[in-house]
């Protein structure tokens with residue numbers, strides 16, 4: 199299995215190269231040359247397997263330059279009970295009737311980013327050995343909150359690796375911020391920027407693709423890689439849990455092999471839902487892919503109109519990990535839907551960076567409509583959903599998951615679709631205690647972050663995950679803030695190079 203760039207079909211690299219390099223030199227994203235089929239018999243054979251076995255099976259189809267033993271060792275190290283608090287790793291719960299919740303937040307940072315970022319450092323280590331550059335790997339991350347912490351936790355004290363995280367100063371929840379600024383490890387740094395997530399992501403992408411910066415690092419025996427969802431090593435582990443959810447629906451008798459499920463994903467950078475689309479391309483029976491957005495509804499509008507337009511107001515919402523106007527991974531979807539037309543992708547992406555918008559062809563628009571549904575919801579609807587789901591079903595969900603639940607219910611009501619539907623639940627509710635408590639009707643104005651956690655615990659009886667409760671009283675290690683124009687200098691300073 200080789201990997202091409204979305205902006206140049208002539209680029210051809212191994213999985214190990216795609217993972218260590220992170221992004222193609224032309225600014226494009228690495229994509230597999232084809233989608234390895236997953237047959238009904240193969241799915242059957244995975245039904246009674248553990249998550250590690252399912253992961254090893256699926257990942258081996260893409261990481262063909264890894265040995266089976268290497269893939270298995272990575273999966274075992276990542277999805278262990280030392281790291282995850284549920285033996286199923288990604289358990290599926292039935293909310294009601296045909297609606298199921300795939301809980302992706304039982305890892306160390308309580309958000310779904312752990313599903314990929316617990317295994318990425320292991321994939322990166324094996325990849326670096328194969329590409330044998332012998333350089334120290336510098337992981338540069340832009341985060342809307344959850345990626346940063348999950349990457350710090352995944353890469354902390356990983357040998358021959360440094361990790362630098364930039365987050366928008368006012369764009370993450372207090373708990374997310376506390377998780378990052380108290381991060382332990384000898385090889386980690388965290389810095390806030392004055393700007394929003396798109397500024398952080400654009401800054402990181404610019405540094406990444408600047409040949410002068412790459413030279414400077416090379417002179418110092420270092421090279422960049424990415425832990426953002428543009429990295430293939432981030433995306434491929436996410437395919438696994440959709441296969442796993444389908445196996446669980448077979449196992450509990452909801453579906454017979456071959457019958458379809460829908461998938462609903464609360465979406466930001468389009469990584470999570472793209473993984474579901476890739477699973478569908480492999481042959482996993484997925485009917486509709488339902489893309490749920492918050493008030494930053496650039497994807498809803500795109501799916502419904504064929505025009506992507508980031509020239510609009512940016513809203514800070516109660517689901518901050520989805521406050522994004524440039525969804526990077528959409529480029530990978532467009533590449534497939536355009537019939538792998540790299541010239542068309544180059545054109546659209548340059549229009550996006552120059553004018554902030556582009557319109558896809560009618561063929562691509564039709565292809566989007568065939569598989570995707572877009573929906574969105576504002577903060578009031580999110581809060582009403584949290585309260586309603588808790589009061590009706592006794593299930594407590596976080597703000598991001600609630601966006602997906604709302605869009606899902608609207609879709610099922612409007613269409614009368616009775617296909618069993620899996621909602622990706624992307625964070626533990628305690629990561630967003632303030633918004634969740636407010637949704638339940640509490641007045642939080644006088645409470646500090648940990649009093650909110652306590653109050654939520656009292657109100658709901660849901661257990662507080664230990665990685666969050668243990669942050670109480672910790673002193674911040676990282677207090678730096680920089681302007682978005684100065685990110686490159688901050689990187690040099692943190693790496694100690696001139």
Ligand SMILES: *Cc1c(COP(=O)(O)O)cnc(C)c1O
Pocket residue numbers: 309310311344345427464465466467468469470471519520598624625
């Ligand atoms: C990152 C994140 C999302 C968005 O996922 P994408 O893969 O970027 O679309 C949604 N919810 C939570 C809690 C997240 O951390």
